[in-house]
Amino acid sequence: MSQLLNNIAIVTGASSGIGRATARLFAQEGARVVVGARREAELLALVDEITSAGGEAAALAGDVTDEHYARELVLLAQSRFGGLDIAFNNAGTTGAVGSTADMPLSEWERTVTANLTSAFLGAKYQIPAMLQRRKGSLIFTSTFVGYTAGMPGMAAYAASKAGLIGLTQSLAVEFGTLGIRVNALLPGGTDTPMGRAFANTPETLAYVEGLHALKRLALPEEIARSALYLASDASSFTTGSALLADGGVSINRS
DSSP states (O other): OOTTTTOEEEEESTTSHHHHHHHHHHHHTTOEEEEEESOHHHHHHHHHHHHHTTOEEEEEEOOTTOHHHHHHHHHHHHHHHSOOSEEEEOOOOOOOOSOGGGOOHHHHHHHHIIIIIHHHHHHHHHHHHHHHTTOEEEEEEOOSBTTTBOOTTOHHHHHHHHHHHHHHHHHHHHHGGGTEEEEEEEEOSBOSHHHHHHSOSHHHHHHHHHTSTTSSOBOHHHHHHHHHHHHSGGGTTOOSOEEEESTTTTTOOO
16 A cells, blocks of 8 residues: 555755655655756656656745745645645755864855755745644755764754754654644655765775775665655654665665
């Protein structure tokens, strides 16, 4: 049986990587999906792929740091499909990497806005829509960086992604009695365009792979399956969690 039948979902950062894989999987599992990202051509290609496979999807290109865009994604889900049950707030950036002492304030603010403020804006409009249906699953993509491990030169990324865990916990408590579950998904290294931009040489890639107990990167489809768990009734008693899907990078010392 399809795990998300009769559910309506928003997936941001859907033009590539984890977001794209998750949107495809949600649709395969019966959800009607609104996909968001900045790149319209990639979103339209994803919608075509989903609809060609028998699913239902709609796209809206824009910037998740824009409050108007956050609102319009929800309005599209409501007007096109009738409501909202699931939101996977996945869009984000690694931001500037380098010495904290040399980081311009503008780069810090850009990273925090892209990763943390965008999640707040998403939740601000997604939660009221879910409350209309008296249930919902809200998911944020965080990371092990700044949670179980520190990495030099990634202060803004770590701080913004760790902030998502605090946001997750607060929202889970605030809206739990109203039927809303809120969880953070913490991937390890994943074979995505963003991941490849960081591990951009054979030597760096081998090093990053070696940090994991599984000694490899995740495929986006593997992280998507963890997002599916949090979105579906399989996780009906899971809220306020920071779910590691990190290939053992958090515990590996070998």
